[in-house]
Amino acid sequence: MNRKELFHQIQNKKSYLCIGLDTDIQKIPKHLLEEEDPIFAFNQAIINATHDLCVAYKPNLAFYESNGSVGWKSLEKTMAVIPKNCFTIADAKRGDIGNTSSLYAQTFFKHMNFDAVTIAPYMGEDSVSPFLAFDGKWAIVLALTSNAGANDFQLLQLADESKTYLFEKVMQANMRWGTAENMMFVVGATREDQFAHIRTLAPDHFFLVPGVGAQGGDLSAISRKGMNDQCGLLVNSSRQIIYASADKDFALKARAAALIVQQEMEVLLLERKLI
Amino acid sequence: MNRKELFHQIQNKKSYLCIGLDTDIQKIPKHLLEEEDPIFAFNQAIINATHDLCVAYKPNLAFYESNGSVGWKSLEKTMAVIPKNCFTIADAKRGDIGNTSSLYAQTFFKHMNFDAVTIAPYMGEDSVSPFLAFDGKWAIVLALTSNAGANDFQLLQLADESKTYLFEKVMQANMRWGTAENMMFVVGATREDQFAHIRTLAPDHFFLVPGVGAQGGDLSAISRKGMNDQCGLLVNSSRQIIYASADKDFALKARAAALIVQQEMEVLLLERKLI
Numbered sequence: 377m378n379r380k381e382l383f384h385q386i387q388n389k390k391s392y393l394c395i396g397l398d399t400d401i402q403k404i405p406k407h408l409l410e411e412e413d414p415i416f417a418f419n420q421a422i423i424n425a426t427h428d429l430c431v432a433y434k435p436n437l438a439f440y441e442s443n444g445s446v447g448w449k450s451l452e453k454t455m456a457v458i459p460k461n462c463f464t465i466a467d468a469k470r471g472d473i474g475n476t477s478s479l480y481a482q483t484f485f486k487h488m489n490f491d492a493v494t495i496a497p498y499m500g501e502d503s504v505s506p507f508l509a510f511d512g513k514w515a516i517v518l519a520l521t522s523n524a525g526a527n528d529f530q531l532l533q534l535a536d537e538s539k540t541y542l543f544e545k546v547m548q549a550n551m552r553w554g555t556a557e558n559m560m561f562v563v564g565a566t567r568e569d570q571f572a573h574i575r576t577l578a579p580d581h582f583f584l585v586p587g588v589g590a591q592g593g594d595l596s597a598i599s600r601k602g603m604n605d606q607c608g609l610l611v612n613s614s615r616q617i618i619y620a621s622a623d624k625d626f627a628l629k630a631r632a633a634a635l636i637v638q639q640e641m642e643v644l645l646l647e648r649k650l651i
Numbered sequence: 652m653n654r655k656e657l658f659h660q661i662q663n664k665k666s667y668l669c670i671g672l673d674t675d676i677q678k679i680p681k682h683l684l685e686e687e688d689p690i691f692a693f694n695q696a697i698i699n700a701t702h703d704l705c706v707a708y709k710p711n712l713a714f715y716e717s718n719g720s721v722g723w724k725s726l727e728k729t730m731a732v733i734p735k736n737c738f739t740i741a742d743a744k745r746g747d748i749g750n751t752s753s754l755y756a757q758t759f760f761k762h763m764n765f766d767a768v769t770i771a772p773y774m775g776e777d778s779v780s781p782f783l784a785f786d787g788k789w790a791i792v793l794a795l796t797s798n799a800g801a802n803d804f805q806l807l808q809l810a811d812e813s814k815t816y817l818f819e820k821v822m823q824a825n826m827r828w829g830t831a832e833n834m835m836f837v838v839g840a841t842r843e844d845q846f847a848h849i850r851t852l853a854p855d856h857f858f859l860v861p862g863v864g865a866q867g868g869d870l871s872a873i874s875r876k877g878m879n880d881q882c883g884l885l886v887n888s889s890r891q892i893i894y895a896s897a898d899k900d901f902a903l904k905a906r907a908a909a910l911i912v913q914q915e916m917e918v919l920l921l922e923r924k925l926i
Contacts, residue, residue, distance in 0.1 A: 438754040445723035473798040479713035496771040500800020523748040525775020533810040
C-alpha cells in the first residue's frame with residue numbers, strides 16, 4: 377500500500393488507529409483454547425470486529441515465534457484474513473548485514489505479504505536499504521522508542537557541532553537512504569515533549585506511534601503535535617483494545633474499545649481539516 | 652552451556668570455530684531438493700560431518716524465516732540433531748521493549764533451547780536484560796559489526812569528555828547490565844585495527860567474531876589481538892565451510908574446510924598456551 381492509498385484509507389475510515397496483535401495464549405479468553413489454533417481464532421475474531429475502525433494491524437512477531445513453527449503458522453493464517461484495505465506491519469525489529477536483511481525483506485514483503493517491517497538501525501545503511509527496494513512496501517525505522525531504555529543510547533548527544541542526539545542522527549541518515557514514500561519512523565507516544573521537534577526533522581514522513589494506552593501516551597497531545605497534511609501518524613494500541621474483555625464477548629468489547637479511539641481520532645482529523 | 656563448560660569444549664576440540672548455518676535453498680546441492688525437508692537434510696549432513704571440529708553452530712534466522720512456518724520447522728529439527736557438546740547461537744538480532752524481549756528470550760532459550768541469542772542494543776537496558784535472566788544462557792550484544800554500515804552509527808563519537816565511540820558506550824553500558832558469564836559481544840573480524848583496543852574494554856568477555864572468510868577478516872591477526880586466558884573468541888565461518896562444494900561430496904568438503912580452520916586454531920591456541 378503506497379502513501380496515497382494509506383492516506384485515502386485514513387480519510388475513508390476517519391481513523392489512524394493501528395491495532396497491535398500482541399496475541400498471548402495466556403491472555404486470550406479460555407473458551408478459545410478448545411479451538412485447533414486459538415491464536416488464529418482470537419485474531420480472526422478481533423479482525424472481523426475491528427477492521428472498519430482501524431487502518432492497520434501490527435502483529436508483534438515475538439508473540440508468534442514464542443510458539444515456534446506453530447506460531448508462524450498462526451501468523452500466516454492471520455495475514456490471510458486481514459482485509460486488503462488494511463495496512464499490515466510486521467513488528468519484527470529486524471536488521472542485519474546486507475544479504476541477511478535482503479532475506480528478511482523477502483520474508484516479510486514477499487512470503488508473508490506485509491506492507492511494512494519495523495527495523496532496528498544499529499547496523500547502518502546496508503542493514504536498512506534492502507527493505508527499501510520493494511514498490512509500495514515500507515521500512516519503519518526505530519527513532520525514539522517508548523521504553524525507558526530509549527534513554528540509554530537514543531538520547532546520547534554526539535560530538536558534532538550541534539550536539540545532535542543519536543536518534544536525530546539516525547533519522548537524518550535514514551532520510552538520505554529512504555523517502556517519505558518507503559520509510560516511516562517509530563516515535564513513542566511517551567515522548568510527547570519531543571513530538572513537535574521530531575515533526576520538524578521529518579515533515580513528510582509517517583510516524584508509527586506506540587505507547588498510547590497501557591504505556592501512558594496521550595493521543596490528543598501527540599496528534600496535535602505530530603500530524604502533517606497527510607495525517608502522518610499511525611497510532612498503535614494493543615492490549616487496551618484486544619484484551620478489553622477476557623470473556624466470550626471479547627470481540628464486541630474490542631470493537632467498543634477501538635470505537636472510542638476511532639471517534640477521538642475523527643475529532644482530531646476534523647480539527648486538522650483532513651476530513 | 653556456561654563459560655567454564657564452553658572453555659572446556661574449546662580445549663577439548665582444540666577449536667573455537669563457530670559454523671554459521673546460513674542455509675540457502677538456492678545454494679545447497681541439487682540432489683537434496685528431492686528430500687522432504689532439504690534445508691534440514693543439508694544441516695544434518697553438515698553437523699554430522701563437522702561437530703568434532705567446531706564448538707558452536709549459529710543458524711541465521713533470516714534463512715529459516717524466509718520459508719515461514721516451514722522454515723521454522725526446519726530450524727526446530729536442526730536444533731534437535733546438534734550434539735549437546737556444541738554451543739548454539741540463534742543469530743536473530745532481536746531487541747524490543749521489556750515484555751516483548753522476555754518473550755523472545757523464552758522463545759530462543761526455552762522453546763528452541765539455544766544457548767545464546769544475538770541482540771541489537773538500540774532500545775537500551777530493558778530490551779537486553781530479559782535475555783540475562785536464564786542460567787547458562789547468553790545475550791550476544793552487537794558492538795562493532797563487520798559490515799560497511801557499522802560506520803554509520805557505531806563509530807559516531809559522543810559528546811562526552813573522551814569522545815567515546817557509540818559502540819564503546821554500548822559495551823560499557825551492557826557490561827553494567829550483564830557479566831562475562833551471561834553476555835558476549837559481536838566484534839567483526841573486519842575491524843582488526845580495533846581488536847586489541849576492544850579487548851582492553853572487555854578483558855573477560857567472549858567475543859563472537861563474524862567476518863572471517865567470505866568477508867575478508869584475518870583469523871591469526873584477530874586471534875592474537877583478541878584472545879584472553881579462556882580463549883574468549885568464537886570465530887564464525889559460514890559460506891566458506893558449508894558451501895565448500897555444491898556436489899554430493901558437500902559434507903566431506905565442508906569437513907575438509909572446517910579442518911583447515913580448526914588446525915589453524917589449534918596452532919593459535921598452543922601459541923597462547925591454552926592447550
